[in-house]
Amino acid sequence: MTGLDDPILPSSIAWGLLIAFSILWVVLGWWLGRHNKTAEDHMLAGRNVGLALATATAMATWVTANTTMTAPQLALQLGVWGMLGYSLGALGLILFAPLARRIRELMPRGFTSGDFIRLRFGTFTWRVFLVVSLIYAFGWLVSMAMAGGVLINALAGIDYRVGMTVILTVCVIYTLLGGLRAVIGTDFIQTIIIIAGAAFIAWLTIDKVGFEAIHFNLMEERPELLSLLFPAAIMFLFNNLLFGVGEIFHSNVWWSRAFAFGRNVGFRAYLLGGLLWLPIPIVAGFIALATPALGINVPAADMVGPLVAAEVLGLTGAIVVFIVVFAALASSLDSLLAATSDLVTRDIYRGHIRPQASEQNQFRATKVIVVLLGLLTWLAASYRGSLPIIGSLAELLYFTGAFVASAIWPIVAGLYWRRANPQGAAWSMILGSGIGLASYFLIGFYVAALVGAAVSLAVMVLSTWLAPRPFDWDRLSRDAAAEEVRSA
């Protein structure tokens, strides 16, 4: 990832936008979270979020810098199937809709995905799940921080580390001040900005370049990008589908929202959010297909989106892309910081270090953990070149694919399958992740999730078939309520 020789946005404008939006998010975060008094207020926004805010936060969180920057990258590398495959990530949100309803029914007073795994499957499986979940969360955090630095460097020539530091710091501050209420409130505005901006760039690209010119030039220079039988791309499509499902099913980002949304809101919010998210990678990714028609030389694949927008729209395009990606970064970084700090607070601090921690202890701990997470992310994103696994954004993102896909079946079985075997759930994650990772290195990034999910499914089904363990669903709400009383 290298910067451009000639930045397309004057650094004075970039700094102006950075400062203006940073102040907006921080002030809004503080204002929205000013009445938070307990860990529950901070972590779950009062447990009664309505449909509009719920739908927007589901969409905004799922539209990451990876969507706005990796979708064009994948369109450039894998063609039509690249952008269509990425849009299938929406199925994760859509399929999570019934799970969100089930989660809320089974654990009306739950806090984290870790709470569920511990009460449903026991300590061993819970610890395996925490490893999987935290590796993924950290990989996602680092990939977004990297995207922030790359974007600012590509557009305005501001040093990668300076831009990344600014974005990360702003998100840490407003998440710290307002908790989930700040995250969800800012997500609403960020969703409007992201989608309106992406649609604006797409319409102007269509108008300026035209489909005939795009298609003709692709046929001349990169015909494989138009092929419907591009094997790696088709493999990627299924891999991405499973990756998206795995990310959403296991991650506390989505579970904490299931706990925070009002009664009967979760199902509708995830369903609507998924349907409205579906076209976004196509809108964001399609502009990369215009590079041959525009004669753009792309120095690094993950910079293609900003490059095309700036080429087509000049200064306006550079400004719009800058604002859109800043909003996309913030909307996901804040969600992940909040949800991961909740997971660490509840499942590591309270679960392993201080079991008797009171509600107020947890309230304070979650704030300290947000800052620590921000620092760790900054360190990893600062020294990305020194870490062998961290290459391009897409490579980093899909490295975590084996982990998340291996968690799909334990979650589904845990929620719906009364006789699911707890040890089987742990081993399905261990073997799914291990063999999925081996396939990442031996075959390619586009098969890690596919293999991880297949192995995990086989282990889950086989273990439960050989040694079923009946479970009483009422235990979940009963045990969660009893734990809450103890820590009050």
Place this chain on the structure above:
Amino acid sequence: MMISSTALSVIVVVATLVATLTPILLLALFIRDWKKGCLW
């Protein structure tokens, strides 16, 4: 087997149209929730 220019344009135009209407739908939902007092 290649995707035609027409098929590509239909996919992209429909996607962009939905994306254009989404902010309007979200704002309408926000106003509805606000009026009913169920934003949070």
